[in-house]
Amino acid sequence: MNILSLRYFLKIAERGSITQAAAELHITQPALSRHVSQLEHELGVKLLMRHGRGVRLTESGHLLVARATTILADIDMLSSELLACQTEPRGSLSVGLPYSWTENITAPVVKQFNEQYPDVRLTxxxxxxxxxxxxxxSQYLDFAVLSTIENDPEIDSRPAVHDPMYLFGPHGSGLTELDTITLADLAEWPTIRQHNATAAAKRTDQLLARVGRSQNVLIKTSxxxxxxxxxxxxxxxxMPGCAMGSRRYDMEAVPIADHSVTWTVARLRTHPPTAAMKAFAGVLSxxxxxxxxxxxxxxxxxxxxAFQLGLPDRAAGHGLVEMGAGVHDERLSRDDRGVG
Known part of the structure; x- marks a missing residue:
C-alpha cells in the first residue's frame, strides 16, 4: 500500500472533495482520482461515494481514515526521530521562502548551502x-518562513524579521523625492497587486479602511x-523592504509609515529539527x-x-537588532543593486 496514496486519501476525507484536495496538494484532479482507484483496487472495497457537492466516505472509508491516521502519525514520528539523531546534514530537505526574498536572500542562501552541504538534496x-x-x-515542506501566524497548534513559529513595507515605482516616478508616505497617501497611487488575497494585501486593506481609504488597483497579477x-x-x-535588493528592475522606493510585515520561522511541532534543517537555518541567518x-x-x-531551530520556544525570539535604521529613500538599479 502506497504511503503517499494514504496521505492523499486523508486529505480528500478532510475536505470532502477531490477538487479541493487536489488544489491543496498541488496535483491534478485526475492524478488524485487514480490514487484513490489504486487504493480501492488493492483493498478490494469502495472507499468513496460521489455526490453533487463532492464525495462522502463509505463504511470502509471511515475505517481506513481511522487506521491510516494512526499509521501515518507513527511513520512520521519515527522518521522525524531518526532524522533528528543525525549529526551530519544529509538526506533531503524541502524549504519554503517568501517570493519577495528570492533575489536578496534565497539565491545566495541556496548557493552557499549547496557549497557547504553537498550531501543534502535541497528543494x-x-x-x-x-x-x-x-x-x-501537508508535509511537503520541512520548514518555512511565513508571515505572522496566529497561535496555530500545529506549527511551531517564532518571529525572526520585522520588515518595513515600501511603495515601489518605476524610475523617474518621484518616489526618491519623498522621505516617507502615509497609508492615506498610498490610496492616491495606481497600484499593481497580487490577484489572490495574501496576508500582506489583507493587512494593507484593513489599515486603509481604518482611515476611510482603499487602494487604487490598476492591475492584478501573480x-x-x-x-x-x-x-x-x-x-x-x-512590497516588503527585502525586495530592495532586486537588480532586475530600475525602480525607486519609499517607506510606508507604520506599515510592516513580521516574518516567522515555522515548522510542524510533530517534526523535530533535523541536522539539515539546522544547517539551512544557520546559512539563512x-x-x-x-x-x-x-x-x-x-x-x-x-x-x-530566531533561526536557531534547536532552541525551545522560551529561549528563542529574544533580543532585537535594528539594522539600516534611518535609511529611507533607495534607488534600485540594475547597475548598483546586487545580491552577491
Whole structure:
C-alpha cells in the first residue's frame, strides 16, 4: 500500500472533495482520482461515494481514515526521530521562502548551502505565505518562513524579521523625492497587486479602511509579475523592504509609515529539527544578517536566536537588532543593486 496514496486519501476525507484536495496538494484532479482507484483496487472495497457537492466516505472509508491516521502519525514520528539523531546534514530537505526574498536572500542562501552541504538534496519553494503554510501543513515542506501566524497548534513559529513595507515605482516616478508616505497617501497611487488575497494585501486593506481609504488597483497579477509590470506600465507596488535588493528592475522606493510585515520561522511541532534543517537555518541567518548590515535591507529589525531551530520556544525570539535604521529613500538599479 502506497504511503503517499494514504496521505492523499486523508486529505480528500478532510475536505470532502477531490477538487479541493487536489488544489491543496498541488496535483491534478485526475492524478488524485487514480490514487484513490489504486487504493480501492488493492483493498478490494469502495472507499468513496460521489455526490453533487463532492464525495462522502463509505463504511470502509471511515475505517481506513481511522487506521491510516494512526499509521501515518507513527511513520512520521519515527522518521522525524531518526532524522533528528543525525549529526551530519544529509538526506533531503524541502524549504519554503517568501517570493519577495528570492533575489536578496534565497539565491545566495541556496548557493552557499549547496557549497557547504553537498550531501543534502535541497528543494526550495518561493511562494506566498498562504501557499507555503498549506504546503508545510501537508508535509511537503520541512520548514518555512511565513508571515505572522496566529497561535496555530500545529506549527511551531517564532518571529525572526520585522520588515518595513515600501511603495515601489518605476524610475523617474518621484518616489526618491519623498522621505516617507502615509497609508492615506498610498490610496492616491495606481497600484499593481497580487490577484489572490495574501496576508500582506489583507493587512494593507484593513489599515486603509481604518482611515476611510482603499487602494487604487490598476492591475492584478501573480507575485512573479509585480515588479516587472510596475517597470513596464508605470504602476506602483507595495512590497516588503527585502525586495530592495532586486537588480532586475530600475525602480525607486519609499517607506510606508507604520506599515510592516513580521516574518516567522515555522515548522510542524510533530517534526523535530533535523541536522539539515539546522544547517539551512544557520546559512539563512548568516545571509539575512549580512544583507541587513550591508544596507540592502533598510529599516529591517532582526530577532536574535530566531533561526536557531534547536532552541525551545522560551529561549528563542529574544533580543532585537535594528539594522539600516534611518535609511529611507533607495534607488534600485540594475547597475548598483546586487545580491552577491
Amino acid at each position: 526550495v519553494i518561493a511562494e506566498s505565505s498562504e501557499t507555503l503554510e498549506g504546503m508545510l501543513k 507575485s512573479s509579475m509585480l515588479l516587472e509590470l510596475a517597470d513596464l506600465v508605470h504602476g506602483f507596488v507595495t 548568516h545571509v539575512v544578517h549580512a544583507r541587513a548590515a550591508d544596507g540592502n535591507w533598510p529599516g529591517v529589525v532582526l530577532v536574535e536566536s
